[in-house]
Amino acid sequence: MKILHTSDWHLGRNFSSVSLHEVQAEFCEWVLQTAIANGVELLVVAGDLYDRSIPPQESVALWRTTLIAFHQAGIAVVAIAGNHDGADRVSAFDGLTDEARVFVRGGYGRAGEIITLGFSDGPLDVALIPFLDPQLAPPEWKAELAEAEVKPTHESVLEKAIDRARFDSKSSRSLAVVHAFVGGSTTADSERQLTVGGTDQVAATVLEGFSYVALGHLHTPQVIGGAEQIRYSGTPIAYSFSETGPKSVVLIEMSPDGGCSAEVVPVPVGRGVITLTGTIDELLAPGAHPEAAEKYVKAVLTDNAYVVDAKSRLLEVYPYCTDVVMKMAGTSTAIGPNDEIRSALSPRDAAEKFWEDIVNEPLSELQRDTVVAAIDKVFITNEVTR
Ligand SMILES: [Mn+2]
Structure with a gap:
């Protein structure tokens, strides 16, 4: 039988x-x-x-x-x-x-x-x-x-x-x-x-x-x-x-x-799975990972800055991309909330220090201006609504 x-x-x-x-x-x-x-x-x-x-x-x-x-x-x-x-x-x-x-x-x-x-x-x-x-x-x-x-x-x-x-x-x-x-x-x-x-x-x-x-x-x-x-x-x-x-x-x-x-x-049904690691540009380069086109994709991004719209950009090349993880290069996993720093530093300085801890580089002029503008906007908006 x-x-x-x-x-x-x-x-x-x-x-x-x-x-x-x-x-x-x-x-x-x-x-x-x-x-x-x-x-x-x-x-x-x-x-x-x-x-x-x-x-x-x-x-x-x-x-x-x-x-x-x-x-x-x-x-x-x-x-x-x-x-x-x-x-x-x-x-x-x-x-x-x-x-x-x-x-x-x-x-x-x-x-x-x-x-x-x-x-x-x-x-x-x-x-x-x-x-x-x-x-x-x-x-x-x-x-x-x-x-x-x-x-x-x-x-x-x-x-x-x-x-x-x-x-x-x-x-x-x-x-x-x-x-x-x-x-x-x-x-x-x-x-x-x-x-x-x-x-x-x-x-x-x-x-x-x-x-x-x-x-x-x-x-x-x-x-x-x-x-x-x-x-x-x-x-x-x-x-x-x-x-x-x-x-x-x-x-x-x-x-x-x-x-x-x-x-x-x-079993011939279902999609395979694959994990791709690299910067967004590496993963989106033409012909980078043709084997991943029909699979569920987990993208581990190693860019040293936050990647805007990463998922939607990846979906254009990998239509079954389900997971995106930002693992910024040079990060230390030991970084976590630190109340002491949070209370001792101004929001601008805290943001700058956080960036340095994560990326191991100071903010560029353009980045500093962007962060300052964003922080001011949040704080001023909050004051107005209060
Ligand atoms: Mn089971």
Whole structure:
């Protein structure tokens, strides 16, 4: 049988201020057609279906029409809530859609329960383990962990759910679908950290004992510890400027005894991302970065003065420029508000000193006249209105 492993769709996410809804709709159509064309019998979405716990209506509608389309194509779907999802909202109809072979689980309620599904070449045991926040563990979980003298952590609650699945699985092959941060993996900027401070990682050994483990949470596709059958599919679309690598889904062929071979299928929708660094003139020079024309562009400007209308000028050359950062040359990051200076200096002197600190050069005559005129205008205007 063939399984299509995806995760982290993040429906409803924007790229900077740009809505990705159309691109996400295009992906949903592509993933359906890819599943049909390859004779896939099971679609896996390993968490972060949505980008936030209360997703936009258009994203909910997109998820629903996608599930219906898979159902009509005769392809079973298993999906779990990730740390971005509202577990209770995602699993609102948990159980009611099981008969349609659409299994959407969230939270602790049925984490690690084995679902035995029949496919063309025999049964498959599926364990769905949504993102489990240790702080939200139900009292009975906490009590059982306490009895074993184990603290509720990301690893201990996941291990408990996985142990249950391992114990209950009786078929000759099994699939675990998990949303977690497995140690030793590569991260990207768009993943929301699971905890601030304390450990949020889970040891890969916790995941052993399944024919295939479909992971979600990390946005870069990767195998864990060299094990082909424990993988992150990564996001189908780049969601931050750190995600410059290709995006893909995983097509798994699983034999009746659980042997797996995996093929990485590139996702042909969405724009790549690129960060360009230089002065505005360098970036706008004809033919400077033709590779960036169709990508989302983050421009890091190194001019030693504020660049007026930078975004609109960049948009003429890079129509998908979303982010502009002014990183003036020679700046010291240590400069911040200094109340002492602010109160001791006149506005003109403070402005001049600020310029020198940032640019490492005194104001030119023209610049000084401009600053003085601007400051006078502000102060005189304020006096008049007062
Ligand atoms: Mn995610």
